[in-house]
Amino acid sequence: DAGVTQSPTHLIKTRGQHVTLRCSPISGHKSVSWYQQVLGQGPQFIFQYYEKEERGRGNFPDRFSARQFPNYSSELNVNALLLGDSALYLCASSLAGVENEQFFGPGTRLTVL
Amino acid sequence: QKEVEQNSGPLSVPEGAIASLNCTYSDRVSQSFFWYRQYSGKSPELIMSIYSNGDKEDGRFTAQLNKASQYVSLLIRDSQPSDSATYLCAVIYNTDKLIFGTGTRLQVFP
Numbered sequence: 190d191a192g193v194t195q196s197p198t199h200l201i202k203t204r205g206q207h208v209t210l211r212c213s214p215i216s217g218h219k220s221v222s223w224y225q226q227v228l229g230q231g232p233q234f235i236f237q238y239y240e241k242e243e244r245g246r247g248n249f250p251d252r253f254s255a256r257q258f259p260n261y262s263s264e265l266n267v268n269a270l271l272l273g274d275s276a277l278y279l280c281a282s283s284l285a286g287v288e289n290e291q292f293f294g295p296g297t298r299l300t301v302l
Numbered sequence: 303q304k305e306v307e308q309n310s311g312p313l314s315v316p317e318g319a320i321a322s323l324n325c326t327y328s329d330r331v332s333q334s335f336f337w338y339r340q341y342s343g344k345s346p347e348l349i350m351s352i353y354s355n356g357d358k359e360d361g362r363f364t365a366q367l368n369k370a371s372q373y374v375s376l377l378i379r380d381s382q383p384s385d386s387a388t389y390l391c392a393v394i395y396n397t398d399k400l401i402f403g404t405g406t407r408l409q410v411f412p
Binding site for chain 1: 306333336344345346347348351392394396397398399400401402403404405
């Protein structure tokens with residue numbers, strides 16, 4: 190069975206631009222969560238979606254938004270990019286809510302110049 | 303106080319030894335706890351989940367949970383060089399957020 194997939198794998202943007210990251214969960218999983226990981230730190234929680242509804246939000250500015258589609262895939266959007274947004278963006282899927290075991294995709298490495 | 307705290311390490315152990323990784327958390331009502339392993343340049347990989355006080359064993363890995371003391375630990379028996387990685391402790395907060403510690407870097411030397 191395929192695991193969590195994310196696209197693109199790498200991305201380079203300039204300050205002020207917008208970016209869209211995509212995630213497809215493991216088949217049968219209905220929940221997707223997004224995390225930001227900077228070097229030397231653990232992943233930081235951004236959003237959790239379950240059954241296409243937002244169920245949790247971390248301490249990130251409104252420039253960050255997400256949505257989940259009927260097929261349970263998800264997009265993370267970041268507007269007005271800042272240099273500090275450079276990070277590895279991770280998507281994780283679980284059967285139901287975030288309290289279930291979460292399985293991570295390979296991540297998208299975003300570099301903002 | 304940080305929500306989830308781990309010693310950043312590195313923790314260095316010889317091959318064949320037991321590696322002990324510790325984590326403390328601040329939310330007394332947390333019920334779900336996880337250990338992830340992350341190799342350099344890769345995404346986190348789930349090793350263990352634990353929900354009840356006591357020990358949970360899976361192969362060479364044992365997770366220990368003490369909710370009264372608010373700590374969770376991971377023991378790795380017969381450590382191998384391939385176990386060298388960063389180990390992340392994660393705790394569910396408010397039933398809707400998975401919060402990670404900064405991770406402990408483990409080095410297993412031959």
